[in-house]
Amino acid sequence: MQVKYRDSAFFTNWREDGGDREEITALAYYPDDPGIPQQQVNEKRLLDDGTVNPKYEDIVRQLSNEVILKNTKTRKAQKEKQERDTQLLREEKRKSSELEKLFSTKLQVFEIDEVKNSKNRKLRSLIRRSKNQPELYAYTTILLGLEKGIFKDESEQD
DSSP, X not given: OOOEEOTTOEETTOOTTSOOOOEEEEEEEOTXXXXXXXEEEEEESBOTTXXXXXXXHHHHHHXXXXXXXHHHHHHHHHHHXXXXXXXXXXXHHHHHHHHHHHHHHHHHHTTSHHHHTOOOHHHHHHHHTOOSHHHHHHHHHHHHHHHTTSSOOGXXXX
């Protein structure tokens, strides 16, 4: 029973400089016996005793180095795109989480009586428009300091 390989085989740890074509990953199937499911195989170029692996050679002979290399480059490009997309998604989730947390903190800040009842429209507006937590905390601290008399408001002096 002869084994065949799907034309999607690729070099497992391939590098741009052409090195490391030491292992191939391929899907093996048996056309004479459709009852046997296809299997993923990883074949090293050399066996443990240092001789050339006949299965590796069989894959290269059936598909050609060019096809395997083309598949490898295509797969690498797909993996890089997938990694970039995953990174973008992670970044979007992080930003979304930060905005949710900022909004929630703003709600909590406006539940503080001194902030809620303050007549200082400028600082209340700055708190509402804060773009990050440190900015929100800074404006809130200034407003609370003014409301509690810790800081003196320059506009209220003589």
